[in-house]
Amino acid sequence: MCAQQGIAETNLRQIAREANVSNGTLHYYFPSKDKLIETMIIRAVERMGQPAAEIASRASEPFAQIAEIIDLSFGLFDDDWELYSVALLLGDRIRVRLAQEFPTATGALKTIIEGGQRQGVIRDGDAVLLAIQCHGIIMRVARARAFGEVSPPLRQFADMVAESCRLILVTQP
Known part of the structure; x- marks a missing residue:
């Protein structure tokens, strides 16, 4: 409903x-609209963050793992766009306040990148920054749908x- 009518216009x-x-x-469980939306967004990112962590924990080829996280992310967005569109719009604001409760794919990507660096298939560099770059591409494509830039x-x-992520991460010859 928030995605259709707008967050401010929904009570x-x-x-x-x-x-x-x-x-x-509804008021018993969620004393405010903000608390309801916050809970929905945390549940939405948990559906992405926990499986992404499981993907990262497996022994596998790093670029295949990254592709699997991308497939997971885009699949969740496609399957429940109304929920994830609200999460895309408000998630950053909530993440600042609730960082400990807010799992993201960045941590999983960092784990994969560190493993790839040890294997010598991913270039040296700050694994967090490299993970943020890859996660940024994923999220920007999702936001492009919210902005009507892609279908x-x-x-x-x-x-x-x-x-794109592979090109950012691959070791240079």
């Missing part, structure tokens, strides 16, 4: 009506984004 009473729950019940599904861009 808890409308959300309760749309969800077929009483206004009182869905985002999955169609997964190979191109994976190649």
Whole structure:
């Protein structure tokens, strides 16, 4: 509802009506619209952050793992765009306040990059900065959909984004 009407234009009473729950019940669990949206965004990023961490923990080829995280991310965005579009718009603001509760793919990408650096297939450099660059590409493509710059599904861009990340990370001859 927030994605369709706009966040500012939506109130808890409308959300309760749309969800077929009483206004009182919704207020019991979520005392404000901000708390409800914050909870939704944290749950959305958990659906990305936890599987991404599992991908990073496996012994595998680093570029294949990165491609898998890109597929995971774009798949989640495509499958529940209304939720993730709100997360894209407000997630950064919430992440600043709730950094400990806010898992992202950046940590998983960092783990993969460090492994690739040890294997000699990913260039030396600050693994966090390299992970941020790759995650930035993923998120910018998702934001491009929110801005109307690209058409869905985002999955169609997964190979191109994976190649962009590979070019950033590959060791130089």
